[in-house]
Amino acid sequence: MxxxxxxxxxxxxxxxxxxxxxxxxxxxxxxxDDNPITVQVLGICSALAVTTQMKPxxxxxxxxxxxxxxxxxxxxxMRSLIPGRVRxxxxxxxxxxxxxxxSEVLKAYQYDMYKELSVFVGLIITNCxxxxxxxxxxxxxxxxxxxxxxxxxxxxxxxxxxxxAFFREILGSGKLFGWPLFEAMGIEHFPTNGLMVTPVGAFxxxxxxxxxxxxxxxxxxx
Amino acid sequence: xxxxxxxxxxxxAVLTIILGGLLSLANQGLKPMQDKSVELDTKKKIxxxxxxxxxxKGNEILDLYGxxxxxxxxxxxxxxxxxxxxxxxxxxxxxxxxxxxxxxPEERMYPVFxxxxxxxxxxxxxxxxxxxxKGLWGPIWGFIALETDLxxxxxxxxxxxxxxxxxxxRITTNEISNRYVGKKVFDSNGSLASIKMLKGENxxxxxxxxxxxxxxxxxxxxxxxxxxxxxxxxxxxxxxINKAKNNATxxxxxxx
Numbered sequence: 001m002x003x004x005x006x007x008x009x010x011x012x013x014x015x016x017x018x019x020x021x022x023x024x025x026x027x028x029x030x031x032x033d034d035n036p037i038t039v040q041v042l043g044i045c046s047a048l049a050v051t052t053q054m055k056p057x058x059x060x061x062x063x064x065x066x067x068x069x070x071x072x073x074x075x076x077x078m079r080s081l082i083p084g085r086v087r088x089x090x091x092x093x094x095x096x097x098x099x100x101x102x103s104e105v106l107k108a109y110q111y112d113m114y115k116e117l118s119v120f121v122g123l124i125i126t127n128c129x130x131x132x133x134x135x136x137x138x139x140x141x142x143x144x145x146x147x148x149x150x151x152x153x154x155x156x157x158x159x160x161x162x163x164x165a166f167f168r169e170i171l172g173s174g175k176l177f178g179w180p181l182f183e184a185m186g187i188e189h190f191p192t193n194g195l196m197v198t199p200v201g202a203f204x205x206x207x208x209x210x211x212x213x214x215x216x217x218x219x220x221x222x
Numbered sequence: 223x224x225x226x227x228x229x230x231x232x233x234x235a236v237l238t239i240i241l242g243g244l245l246s247l248a249n250q251g252l253k254p255m256q257d258k259s260v261e262l263d264t265k266k267k268i269x270x271x272x273x274x275x276x277x278x279k280g281n282e283i284l285d286l287y288g289x290x291x292x293x294x295x296x297x298x299x300x301x302x303x304x305x306x307x308x309x310x311x312x313x314x315x316x317x318x319x320x321x322x323x324x325x326x327p328e329e330r331m332y333p334v335f336x337x338x339x340x341x342x343x344x345x346x347x348x349x350x351x352x353x354x355x356k357g358l359w360g361p362i363w364g365f366i367a368l369e370t371d372l373x374x375x376x377x378x379x380x381x382x383x384x385x386x387x388x389x390x391x392r393i394t395t396n397e398i399s400n401r402y403v404g405k406k407v408f409d410s411n412g413s414l415a416s417i418k419m420l421k422g423e424n425x426x427x428x429x430x431x432x433x434x435x436x437x438x439x440x441x442x443x444x445x446x447x448x449x450x451x452x453x454x455x456x457x458x459x460x461x462x463i464n465k466a467k468n469n470a471t472x473x474x475x476x477x478x
Contacts, residue, residue: 083225083233090237097241101248108252111259172388194388 018144026148030156033217037160038210042128047161047206048199050120054177057165059113063102063121065154068130071095072150075138082139091134092125099124129157164205172196264315265291271365271379272337272348289340291350298328300461306331319354319363327458334462337367348376349466351459355451358443360384362393362451368407370470372463375417378402380448390444398438406432407456414460416453419445 016022036042043064050060071094075082082090103121106114114121124130133153138146169175174182174190182190195201213219225233262280265287269275275283293314295303305311314333322330333352339345349372354363364380380393392398402417409415415433423439430436438445456463 081233083230085225086230086234089234093237093241097245100245104248104252104256108255108259111256111263114259115263197388 023145023148026145027152027155030149030152031159032156032213033219035156035160035213036129036132036153037157037206038213039219040129040132042132043157044206046120046123046127047157047164048202050117051161051165051168051202052172052197053169053175054162054165056113056116057161059106059110060117060120061154061158061161063099063106064124064127064129064157065151067095067098067102067124067127068133068154068157069147069150070098071130072133072138072146073143075134076141076143076146079139087139088131088135091131095130095134096125129153160206160209163209164202167205168196168201172201261315267379267381268335268350268352268365269337271350271367271377273377286340290337292336292338292343294334294336295331296334296459296462297331298458298461300459300463300465303331319352320361323354323361327454330458332458332462334459335365346370349463351455353451353455355447355454357382357385357393357447358390358441359386362444362447364393364451366402366452366455368463372467372470373406373408375402375405375407382444385444386441390438390441392438392441393444393448401435404432405435409433414453414456416449416456418449421445 030036034040037044037047046060046064051057071091074094075091078090099122102124103114106117106121133150137149141149166176169177170181171193172195174180174192193201195204262284266275266283268291269283269287278286295312295314295317297303303312312331314335317331317333319333335350335352336343336346337348337350339347348367348369350365350367352363352365354361356362360383362380362382362385364378366378367376368374369376378399380399382391382393385391385393405417407414407416418434420429420434420437421442422437425436
């Protein structure tokens with residue numbers, strides 16, 4: 001786990017709009033300035049493992065986002081009931097339940113994806129982003145704020161994953177969402193790069209994304 | 223805030239019951255759909271060994287399967303098996319090849335899928351056999367289809383669990399499975415010769431014959447696994463193949 005600041009519970013203000021400026025920040029911050037992958041460096045395992053092609057990556061991104069949003073919501077709703085001494089176990093049990101639900105639904109309706117993602121759907125349980133958000137945010141904030149925070153972090157995770165998968169699929173297999181891009185452009189034998197198909201390729205792409213992002217935002221690790 | 227032990231125990235128990243109940247509900251509720259997905263997946267793989275399923279969806283594939291595939295189960299001696307040791311009727315599609323693989327070859331059950339003209343069970347066009355073996359890192363499996371002469375390969379489809387992407391994992395591509403088409407399982411004397419992948423890739427046409435195909439560059443061990451898988455399963459099915467061949471010749475003799 002990397003450095004994590006615990007957000008302070010925000011004081012109750014009367015008549016705050018559903019999407020006030022403060023709440024918008026919950027969604028927008030994790031997209032870039034506080035991105036769970038590139039800044040907090042959480043959830044790297046799945047970012048390396050599932051991003052060889054865009055289709056499974058999209059399924060994974062949606063699954064993770066759903067799990068973060070709903071676990072944030074539910075934990076936030078129960079936060080005053082959860083005994084402090086067993087809170088991690090309670091969080092884990094809830095996350096595991098949600099992940100199992102996602103996995104069962106995938107098995108029923110998206111069997112090909114279920115097979116392709118195989119163990120990585122189950123491994124969402126151990127995705128540090130999910131537990132991180134529960135501990136850092138949902139345990140101390142109101143349900144709606146937690147939903148927005150979960151959504152922001154889910155989307156922050158998703159877009160990075162999709163970006164990595166975009167480059168890996170194009171350079172590694174010459175395709176986009178399984179559609180042969182280079183053949184369609186009339187290039188018959190595009191020299192695909194085998195490195196991109198292996199997790200090492202994801203490390204390179206992720207490193208480059210982090211480099212570009214930190215050059216732009218001027219973020220420095222302390 | 224420090225809660226009492228009783229509170230913690232009651233809270234945990236209630237939470238466990240609620241979450242457990244939710245999970246079993248979801249599992250029961252989704253079971254029919256999941257079973258259908260698994261069934262579709264198996265049937266898709268069987269059919270893809272003999273025909274191109276591009277553009278066909280769910281129910282179309284199931285219909286096509288119902289119209290064109292007749293399945294039986296045989297034992298190592300080539301005799302048809304209808305029920306297992308406990309007397310329960312066996313269905314070829316439900317046989318778990320991976321589980322079966324763990325028992326001794328003599329005790330396994332071997333499904334045979336006969337691909338015939340739609341609606342006409344006697345007009346067999348191909349025999350499809352499931353195969354299973356070990357690759358470099360983990361299990362590999364697939365289906366191999368033979369022409370009606372029970373010698374020439376009509377088609378193949380392979381799958382794997384953990385072969386190296388870009389190297390051994392290439393066995394799933396059509397590029398590789400197409401190399402098997404037209405090759406022969408038995409030599410001119412009728413004894414088993416199987417089909418072997420050579421070491422290395424881009425062999426000249428002259429280096430290949432009807433029992434050898436071009437290999438996988440960088441995945442010699444996966445190729446070896448495929449070779450062993452094919453050879454062992456051709457052996458297991460040999461008795462059945464011989465019997466089916468005899469039947470076919472008898473039928474022809476009767477017709478004449």
